Amino acid sequence: MTSLDFSSLPISPEQLEALDGAGFTKMTPVQAESLPLILERKDVIIQAQTGSGKTAAFGIGLLNHLNPRFFGVQALVMCPTRELAEQVSQSIRQLASRMSNIKTVLLCGGKPFGPQRDSLRHGAHIVVGTPGRIEDHLQRGNLELKGVKTFVLDEADRMLDMGFAQVMADITARLPKNRQTLLLSATFPEDIKKVSRSIQLNPLQIRVEEPARREKQIVEQLFFEVQKHERDRCLLALFEHYRPRNAMVFCNTKQQCAEVARFLRTHDIEAAAIHGDLDQRERDQVLLQFANDSCPVLVASDVAARGLDIPLLEMVVNYELPRDADTYVHRIGRTGRAGESGQAFSLVTPPEAPRMRVVEEYLSTNCICDVLSSLDRDPNYQLQGSRVTLQFDAGRKQKIRPGDLLGALTGDAGLSGGQIGKITIAETSSYVAIDRLALRQAMNYLANGKVKGRAIRARRLKAQQ
Template identity: 80%
Template sequence: MTSSLFSSLPLNPAQLDALSGLGYAHMTPVQAQSIPPILQRQDVIIQAKTGSGKTAAFAIGLLHHLNPRFFGVQAVVMCPTRELAEQVGQAIRQLASRMSNVKVVMLCGGKPFGAQRDSLQHGAHIVVGTPGRIQDHLQRGTLELKGVTSFVLDEADRMLDMGFADVMAEITAKLPANRQTLLLSATFPDDIKKISRSIQKNPIQITVDAEVAHDEVVLEQVFFEVQKHERNVALLAIFEHYRPANAMVFCNTKKQCAEVARFLREHDIEAAAIHGDLEQRERDQVLLQFANNSCPVLVASDVAARGLDIPSLEMVVNFELPRDADTYVHRIGRTGRAGESGQAFSIVTPPEAPRMRVIEDYLKAHCVCDVLASLDRDPNYELQGAMVTLQLDAGRKQKIRPGDILGALTGDAGLSGGQIGKIKILDNGSYVAIERSALRQAMNYLAEGKVKGRAIKVRRMKAQR
């Protein structure tokens, strides 16, 4: 039987040191089953949902096989969205933190092509990116794949849903035949089976989706049956009764996302929408504020249903039921993760009743229905983020590091460490989350004081649309 301890794996000391430093001790079920064959360079199919630990599983394998002395692309990880790619890239960098000279390059749309080209020219070991931008670099001759020994398709089913089948095939055709291919997918429809047959050799299939879906702790999964005109009332009632610290509300259309976020803000619930019509910069800023507790409610279309690393999400609401049961499972899978409790609620109108029956068949369980009248509502309820995000006009290219911002705020500005949240450094800008009660104090200092010896312009970010 496979040991659940990472120390039982045949990893080098630097990898084990990094795992220990990051708090990794016991493997999740998907890691215990998949890492041994990955280390043996076998092709593997992993069918598992978000939160199962699959990213660390394949990242550990990629780094184990890497030759840091060869500055050529040896591993490619392809993801459906930029958000997921950035999370995967960050995870790989963290796991490689104790290894010398491992370079990870991100190739995603919405970022300058020239900077990515220059990074590749200086040498890269691992490329993490989205299909369109990877294809772009291949077509322009700025990405060379002849040295690739490991290829990962992460959330392959999502890439198919987004119409990337031809792009995936074109990229795969340019890879060396003698490579390891890892295919990760939350579902395993016929199209994914076909892709596996065409790009993998005798793959080992590991399925933990059912185990994760039923073992995770979702304390409540309730459906509220209402008339169409009562949908907004039902949403507000759910918030006023359950009073979550944060939540995601899923909608089926872009227009619906914007309208629901506006409705919540009009009722003193701080919310922001994320959907396909937002520019990449706007998407990034919305996700940043949600992740650092500056904006407690994210109203999302299914572009955000997978791949977002959002721990400790208290509540998910389906403002409208999705049209298939698999999407429903992925939506509610955002809460109740890693043994934590969660709540999942769905608003259902009479025409959507057949969708609820499909979900019941899929889950092999009866859906619990309730009525709005059963909810005790607080008319004075309001929800604001515990933090506020400040945007600074200096970043990595100005030699600003997280410690510089933290030092300035806890030093001359007089804030305590507990009043400062997540800090994110970009090329020409930085973001820092400040406890709401300390906002004025932080703003007053940054307006007059300095960070690393230079005056910094700062502004408060507010939730968008």
């Protein structure tokens, strides 16, 4: 039987120390199966759902293959969305935290082009990015890939769905033939098999299904048959009846996302939308508020939500059923994780009934249907986050550390440690989640108080209007 201890792998003491510091104690099934092959530099296909630990698997592998003394790009990780690219780059930086002078550069849209170009000119070991922005830098001569040892296509199925097939092929053509290629995909349709055949050499396939089976067992799925004009009323009734602590509502269009979030806010449910029309700063702030319990409801399109790792989500609602069963399974897989139960509800109008049949066929089960009148309404219902987020106008560039903010709030401001949640330090700003009831006390201090010996402006972040 394969040991699940990371120490059983041929990786450096620095890597083991970083894994321990990040809270990785035992390998997940996908890591136990794939890491020995990745470390042997084999081409590997990994088919597993979000949350299975596959990011750490390829992150450990590519770091193990690096030569820190060669300051050129040795690993390229391509992701379909900005959010996933940012999440992956953060994970790799964490895994590399005990290694000396490892530089990771993030290349994605929504961020200024100039600083990315300058970072590449100063050299980098690892590049993580989206296809469009990677191609832009290649065409402008900012990015050199001839030293790449490891190429990772993360969520390759979504990249194909988004129309990046040709861009992926153009980028791959610039890579050295003698490299390791890792292809990760939640699904493995014929298009992905073709991609694999064109870019990999004798790949070994790892398929881990346990998470999907577990989700099936503990996620309550219910379909509500409604007329088109009843969608909003049914959505509101679901919140009033089930009273979740947090939820994700999936929509099929950007306009739908914005309209549904606005509708929920007008009915005293704190909600924020995430879709392609938001700039990167807005997207980052929405995700941060959702992750730190400041905004309990996220209304998202599939592309914007892809790659988000959100634990302990109580409820998922399909405002409109997706057009394929794979997407449906991916959506409801957001809830019922880590052994917790979850609820997934779908609103289905008569013209969408064929989509429900597709889901039934895919899951080999009958969909259970209900009606709006079965839900108990509560005209006084409200849903707010347990915390609020404070934004400070200083970050890494101003040498601000989490301990500086924590010290100011628990020292002179008089808040207890339990009233302070997640602290996030960005380039030129910082964010602190605090208990809603402590907001006035914190703001009274920050109006005239100091952080790290100087006055720093702070304001409360709110869901975008």
